[in-house]
Amino acid sequence: MQRYKLARYFTARDKSPYTRHFIYHFDLLRHLVWRDYTLRYKHSVLGMLWSLLLPLAQLLVLVFLFQAVVPLNIEAYPAFVFCAILPWGWFSSSLSTACGLFINNRDLVRHPSFAPASLAIINTLSNLIMFLVALPLLMIVLFAYRRAMTPALLLLPLLLLIQGVLTAGLSLIVATWNVFYRDVQHIVIVALTLLFYLTPVFYRPQAVAARYQIVYQLNPIAVLIKAYRAIFFEGTYPSVDSLLFAALASATIYALGYMVYNRQQHDIIDKI
Amino acid sequence: MGTVLSVESVSKRFQLYHNRPMTLKESAIRWLTGRHEMANAFWALRDVTFAVEQGQALGIIGHNGAGKSTMLRLLCGLGRPTSGRIRREGHASGLLDLGSGFHPDMTGRENIMTGGLLSGLSRREVLACEQEIIAFAELEEFIDEPVRTYSSGMYLRLAFATAMHFDPDVLIIDEVLAVGDARFQQKCLERLATFRATGKTLILTSHVPDQIRKLCDEVLVLEEGQVVMQGDPESALRCYEDLMRQRTERRAAQVFGAEAPPSLVIEQGSRQGTQEASIEAIRLANVHGEIVDSIQSGEGLIIELEYRFTRPMPDLILSLAIYNEAHIKCFETIIQSLRAVFGPLNERGRLVCRFPSLPLVAGHYYINPGLYPTDWSYVYDYHWQMHAVSIIGETDAISEVSGVAALHPTWSVDL
Numbered sequence: 001m002q003r004y005k006l007a008r009y010f011t012a013r014d015k016s017p018y019t020r021h022f023i024y025h026f027d028l029l030r031h032l033v034w035r036d037y038t039l040r041y042k043h044s045v046l047g048m049l050w051s052l053l054l055p056l057a058q059l060l061v062l063v064f065l066f067q068a069v070v071p072l073n074i075e076a077y078p079a080f081v082f083c084a085i086l087p088w089g090w091f092s093s094s095l096s097t098a099c100g101l102f103i104n105n106r107d108l109v110r111h112p113s114f115a116p117a118s119l120a121i122i123n124t125l126s127n128l129i130m131f132l133v134a135l136p137l138l139m140i141v142l143f144a145y146r147r148a149m150t151p152a153l154l155l156l157p158l159l160l161l162i163q164g165v166l167t168a169g170l171s172l173i174v175a176t177w178n179v180f181y182r183d184v185q186h187i188v189i190v191a192l193t194l195l196f197y198l199t200p201v202f203y204r205p206q207a208v209a210a211r212y213q214i215v216y217q218l219n220p221i222a223v224l225i226k227a228y229r230a231i232f233f234e235g236t237y238p239s240v241d242s243l244l245f246a247a248l249a250s251a252t253i254y255a256l257g258y259m260v261y262n263r264q265q266h267d268i269i270d271k272i
Numbered sequence: 273m274g275t276v277l278s279v280e281s282v283s284k285r286f287q288l289y290h291n292r293p294m295t296l297k298e299s300a301i302r303w304l305t306g307r308h309e310m311a312n313a314f315w316a317l318r319d320v321t322f323a324v325e326q327g328q329a330l331g332i333i334g335h336n337g338a339g340k341s342t343m344l345r346l347l348c349g350l351g352r353p354t355s356g357r358i359r360r361e362g363h364a365s366g367l368l369d370l371g372s373g374f375h376p377d378m379t380g381r382e383n384i385m386t387g388g389l390l391s392g393l394s395r396r397e398v399l400a401c402e403q404e405i406i407a408f409a410e411l412e413e414f415i416d417e418p419v420r421t422y423s424s425g426m427y428l429r430l431a432f433a434t435a436m437h438f439d440p441d442v443l444i445i446d447e448v449l450a451v452g453d454a455r456f457q458q459k460c461l462e463r464l465a466t467f468r469a470t471g472k473t474l475i476l477t478s479h480v481p482d483q484i485r486k487l488c489d490e491v492l493v494l495e496e497g498q499v500v501m502q503g504d505p506e507s508a509l510r511c512y513e514d515l516m517r518q519r520t521e522r523r524a525a526q527v528f529g530a531e532a533p534p535s536l537v538i539e540q541g542s543r544q545g546t547q548e549a550s551i552e553a554i555r556l557a558n559v560h561g562e563i564v565d566s567i568q569s570g571e572g573l574i575i576e577l578e579y580r581f582t583r584p585m586p587d588l589i590l591s592l593a594i595y596n597e598a599h600i601k602c603f604e605t606i607i608q609s610l611r612a613v614f615g616p617l618n619e620r621g622r623l624v625c626r627f628p629s630l631p632l633v634a635g636h637y638y639i640n641p642g643l644y645p646t647d648w649s650y651v652y653d654y655h656w657q658m659h660a661v662s663i664i665g666e667t668d669a670i671s672e673v674s675g676v677a678a679l680h681p682t683w684s685v686d687l
Contacts, residue, residue, distance in 0.1 A: 020394070027395040031385055035378065042377055107375045107383075111390050112348045112364045266352035270286065 029122070032108075036126035040097075051130040052137065055082070055089050062202045072203060076145035076233075082138055083232035084201040084225050086131050087159075091167055091221055092192045094127040098171035099178040099185035102268055109272060116268065117261055120171040124164050131160075142232060150235040159231070162243070162250050163224050169254030172261045179268050199225055217242075220249040274361070276442055276473045277324040277347060282356035284317040284342055284497075316342040317497045319356070324442075329474040331488035331505065333512050339497040340477040344368060344446045347475060362441030362473075363392060373431050376420035380411055380430055383419055391438035401437050408463075409433035410456075429456060436463055443467065445476040454586065461486060479582070481509050481546055481650060513544060543658060545651035549585055549643045553578040554659045556639070559628075566662035569634055569678045573661070575625045577641055584619065587611040588652065589644040592625055595657065597636050602676045609646065631678040634665030 041047045062081050066072045074080050101119045102109055109116045142149070178184040198215055205216040205226065216222045223246045227238035317339045324330050332340050346353055348366040367373070374383040384405055388398030406415050409429040414422065422430070435443060443464075464487060468474055478484055484491060484505050491508035493500040493515070501511050558564045559572035567573055575592065593604035605625070607613055614623075639661060642654035665673070670683065 023394045024389075024392060028389040031389050031395070035375075035382065035386065039375070039377055105375070107373055107386070108390075110348075110350055110368070110373070111387075112350070112366055113392065114390050269351045 029118075029125075032118075032122045033125045033129070036122055037129050040126070048133070051133040054130070055085050055134050056137075058085050058089070066202055072207075074204065076147065079141050079145040079147055080229070080233055081202050082141050083229055086134055086138060087163060087225060087228050088196070088199060088201050088221075090127050090131040091163065092196070093130065094124050094167045095170055095174060095188055095192060096185075097127065098123055098175050099188055101171065101175035102179050102272055106272055109269065116265070117172060117258065120168040120175060120257070120261075121164075123171055124167045127167075128160070128164065138232065147233055148235040150231075152231040152235060152237050155227075155231050155237070158243070159224060159227055162247050163221075165254050166220055166224075166246075166250035169250065169257035172254075172257030176261045176264050176268065179271050180264070195219075195221065198222065200229075201225060217245075220246050220253075223249075274326055275323050275359075276326045276328075276361050277475070278359045279320055279322050279343075279347075280357045280359075282317055282320045282343075282346065282353040282358060283315065284339075284346065284351070285354040286314045286316055315497055317346075317353070320494075320497070320499055321356075322492055322499065322502060324473060324475065326473055327468070327471045328490060329468055329476075329488045331484045331491040331508070332475070332477045332494060333479075333484060333491060333508065334477075334494035335516065338494040340494055341368070341446055342497075343494070344444050344475065344477065348444055360442070364442040364444060365391060365435045365438060365440030366444040366446075367431055367435050368444070368446045373434075374419045374427070377418050379418055380406075380409075380415040380422070383430070384434055387434045388438055391440065393438060405430075405433045405437045408437070408459075425453065425456070432460055432463075436467065440472070442473045442475065445474070447477050447479065454584075479546065479548065484509060513546075516544065516547070542656045543654065544656075545643070545653035547653055548583065549579060549581045549588055549652040551577050551641050551643065551653050551655060552580050554639060554641065554655075556659070556661055565660070566664055567630065569663045569665050570629050570631050570680075573627045573630045575627075575639055575641075577623045577625070579617075579621060579623060579643065581617075581619045585617065587646050589646060589648065590623065591642040591644070593640045593642075594632070595638045595640055596632075596676065597638075599657075600676065602632060602637065630663065631680075632663050633673050633675055633678045634663050637661050637663060 037048075041050060044050065046053065059078065059082050062085070063078050066074075066081075067077050098120065101123055102116060105116075105119055108114050108119065174184055174188050198219060199222045200216060205213070205222070208216070216226070223242050227243060227246070230236050230238040320339075320343065322330075332343060334340050344366065345351055345368060346358055347360065348364055348368065349358075349360065350366075350368075373387070374380075375386070378386070381402070384402055385395070385398050388401075389395065406412055409426075409432070411426060411430055414426060419427065419430070461483070464474065468487075474487065476483075476487065478487075488505050490502065491505045492502045493508050493511050495515055500515065501508060503511075555576040555578075556564055557574040557576065558567055559574070561574070577590075577592075587609055590607045590610055591604060592606075594602045596602055610617060637660070638657040639659040640654070640656055641659075643652040644650070644654075645652065663678075665678075
């Protein structure tokens with residue numbers, strides 16, 4: 001507790017150590033998430049506007065492709081795609097930036113009182129900002145296509161939490177491995193491309209033959225995307241079973257990620 | 273007064289291939305061929321044990337590659353010793369290698385915030401002392417520029433100011449005080465003295481004996497990853513200089529031994545000093561500018577001294593002496609202030625000393641140059657009997673001469 005000594009001196013009059021502790025961690029997390037987010041848009045003219053433009057561009061491509069070129073005949077297709085693009089975008093951008101977590105943040109990793117594992121959480125949160133910035137836009141699109149707003153929307157924080165834990169766990173794994181094998185960053189790109197097609201972002205999983213349904217039941221990100229679509233697009237509650245499975249899978253992957261990181265923790269510092 | 277840091281028989285091994293990123297293919301090949309991993313192991317530290325009490329200032333000295341930086345990194349909690357244990361109490365702040373403490377794309381101000389929050393302050397508290405830090409670092413104009421645009425001096429100023437103002441219990445400094453101008457160095461030293469006065473613990477490495485003398489009350493000498501001695505600064509510095517001289521002798525034997533003609537290598541000589549300012553090479557030339565190792569007695573000689581400073585030197589003393597094999601000084605010239613004579617010197621250059629004629633009797637002589645601080649308090653670099661020159665006597669002399677000076681008497685008989 002030595003490190004809070006000076007800090008306590010400043011505000012000892014009005015705050016308990018517990019509050020101090022909380023303020024300290026909150027400030028640190030907020031600063032680092034903000035730092036990560038702004039670093040991504042430093043030296044770009046449009047800056048944070050990219051948070052909106054990127055998912056919009058993706059939306060336009062998919063809508064053109066599957067409404068005009070290969071019609072899938074899904075009603076309110078732009079709304080259907082958009083509510084899946086945002087969580088997918090959060091997942092994939094988090095993982096692709098996660099490869100460089102330890103390598104690109106030497107200043108933090110080498111600070112005596114910083115736990116490098118928190119970088120996975122910081123990165124996940126800073127990518128979540130992109131999602132949150134685009135959320136009002138999603139609401140507008142849903143409203144324009146007259147989708148019903150139901151109390152199921154209140155499940156959003158839970159879905160975000162489950163996905164956040166899943167993303168942070170996977171980030172820890174790829175970030176750790178990438179310190180030792182730079183091949184990992186390329187593998188992640190390929191894997192994400194593949195996963196994009198194995199996740200029902202732009203199509204209905206029901207349209208796929210029954211013997212492949214297992215893919216959508218065992219892939220936690222597919223389960224999550226289906227849940228997002230249920231609360232945003234269909235206005236229904238996702239099944240409890242699927243949410244339980246996703247939560248369990250996320251927790252397991254996070255534990256796994258932390259184990260991978262923990263085993264290599266000290267070698268990471270020697271390597272970067 | 274408790275023990276703040278204790279290091280118990282710590283060893284650290286590095287794998288040399290760790291210096292470059294390995295690809296999957298390489299490691300697959302390594303695994304398949306069963307090549308033993310320890311083949312390229314390098315021990316940076318071996319069985320190091322020491323303890324630091326609260327309020328103590330410990331200096332760590334040793335030549336480059338002795339394991340100083342590895343030790344400091346382990347003390348900061350970066351990396352884990354291969355064997356042994358390090359215990360640390362309280363919040364440590366480290367000024368390790370320049371270039372890793374700040375994010376290059378963030379501005380100075382943003383980096384101050386990051387550093388402050390990581391040191392356990394809340395946002396409001398960092399904002400409260402931000403102005404003070406900027407003023408101390410003298411970076412008012414540049415604080416909103418990205419750190420990557422800073423010069424190394426500016427970078428150091430910011431790093432030092434940040435580390436000092438966040439009130440660490442233990443401050444760990446790796447050589448960085450060598451950067452920056454003399455005035456700021458002075459300011460840092462004063463700040464460190466106040467830091468120590470408040471009962472905080474300081475650990476530093478430095479190549480500057482004066483800093484070690486002023487700041488430390490205990491010094492550890494490292495050589496090839498092992499503790500050679502631990503003691504008061506004076507005896508530790510003496511021990512370090514001894515080690516330095518031994519190394520120099522070994523080196524001199526390799527370098528000069530190979531170049532000089534065998535007949536001239538009568539005694540290998542020695543070299544001492546801190547090497548902050550050093551004489552890198554000596555060239556002897558005759559009056560026509562041809563490189564020589566022997567001249568005729570009475571002929572002119574040009575001595576070129578190539579020097580190098582590891583940091584800017586405001587002023588220093590130069591001595592140049594000629595000794596014979598019997599260690600008798602034949603001649604010495606001392607310039608008490610190079611600055612007064614030549615003006616400010618570059619960090620690298622060549623000093624040329626011309627003897628229009630060198631009237632010495634035939635024999636082997638040595639050119640012994642030296643560089644010293646203005647108060648002669650210690651030695652930057654001194655070469656003793658390392659650079660030989662042969663003087664060849666005139667063949668038509670009617671008598672045999674010996675001694676030092678070639679005085680050319682003429683003989684006649686008065687009847």
